[in-house]
Amino acid sequence: EDQVTQSPEALRLQEGESSSLNCSYTVSGLRGLFWYRQDPGKGPEFLFTLYSAGEEKEKERLKATLTKKESFLHITAPKPEDSATYLCAVQADRETSGSRLTFGEGTQLTVNP
Amino acid sequence: DADVTQTPRNRITKTGKRIMLECSQTKGHDRMYWYRQDPGLGLRLIYYSFDVKDINKGEISDGYSVSRQAQAKFSLSLESAIPNQTALYFCATSDAERSGNEQFFGPGTRLTVL
Numbered sequence: 565e566d567q568v569t570q571s572p573e574a575l576r577l578q579e580g581e582s583s584s585l586n587c588s589y590t591v592s593g594l595r596g597l598f599w600y601r602q603d604p605g606k607g608p609e610f611l612f613t614l615y616s617a618g619e620e621k622e623k624e625r626l627k628a629t630l631t632k633k634e635s636f637l638h639i640t641a642p643k644p645e646d647s648a649t650y651l652c653a654v655q656a657d658r659e660t661s662g663s664r665l666t667f668g669e670g671t672q673l674t675v676n677p
Numbered sequence: 678d679a680d681v682t683q684t685p686r687n688r689i690t691k692t693g694k695r696i697m698l699e700c701s702q703t704k705g706h707d708r709m710y711w712y713r714q715d716p717g718l719g720l721r722l723i724y725y726s727f728d729v730k731d732i733n734k735g736e737i738s739d740g741y742s743v744s745r746q747a748q749a750k751f752s753l754s755l756e757s758a759i760p761n762q763t764a765l766y767f768c769a770t771s772d773a774e775r776s777g778n779e780q781f782f783g784p785g786t787r788l789t790v791l
Binding site: 595596598600605606607608609610613651653655664665667668669670 | 681717718719720721722725735767769778779780781782783784785
């Protein structure tokens with residue numbers, strides 16, 4: 565059974581204080597690992613897809629990295645508008661394209677001004 | 678994502694009532710999904726559809742049914758609602774040919790069953 569564990573559950577940062585969120589996963593063959601951002605009362609917003617160990621992707625203050633067992637979402641010099649819940653999900657390579665994502669429970673990030 | 682819309686956005690109903698949640702998309706994607714989100718349990722897949730003629734059960738399909746009326750429309754029904762179906766429901770779409778495997782979510786429907 566595929567599993568995704570995110571840590572910490574909640575993280576409070578001061579504006580400008582860089583940190584990382586962790587996503588540990590167990591899957592029998594990884595097709596892709598996905599990061600989403602979710603604001604309160606809204607649907608998840610797609611951020612990144614990572615396909616293989618060693619891959620990195622960046623978007624503004626966010627950088628996602630991938631190893632064979634975990635992914636990190638690095639937040640550099642965060643701003644209050646980065647406050648949200650960040651979700652990680654995996655898709656196994658046994659799944660036909662575009663199906664079945666297994667999600668973690670998310671990390672709730674708060675950035676104080 | 679404005680390209681994926683859900684109606685209603687909020688619904689309060691009573692135990693035993695039949696409820697339909699609707700999802701429409703203008704992204705031109707062929708694959709559509711229904712998830713529910715509960716505190717402490719994350720997002721869980723209810724049903725998914727690869728095209729109008731292809732419907733598949735997800736991990737928690739009991740008590741739910743779906744209808745894919747057109748490529749752009751995917752409805753979720755609760756035949757006889759029960760309180761533990763109180764949750765946030767999200768519709769999502771994807772198209773591996775054009776955008777890889779990422780899924781794009783609607784704004785959600787908050788359902789409360791009393």
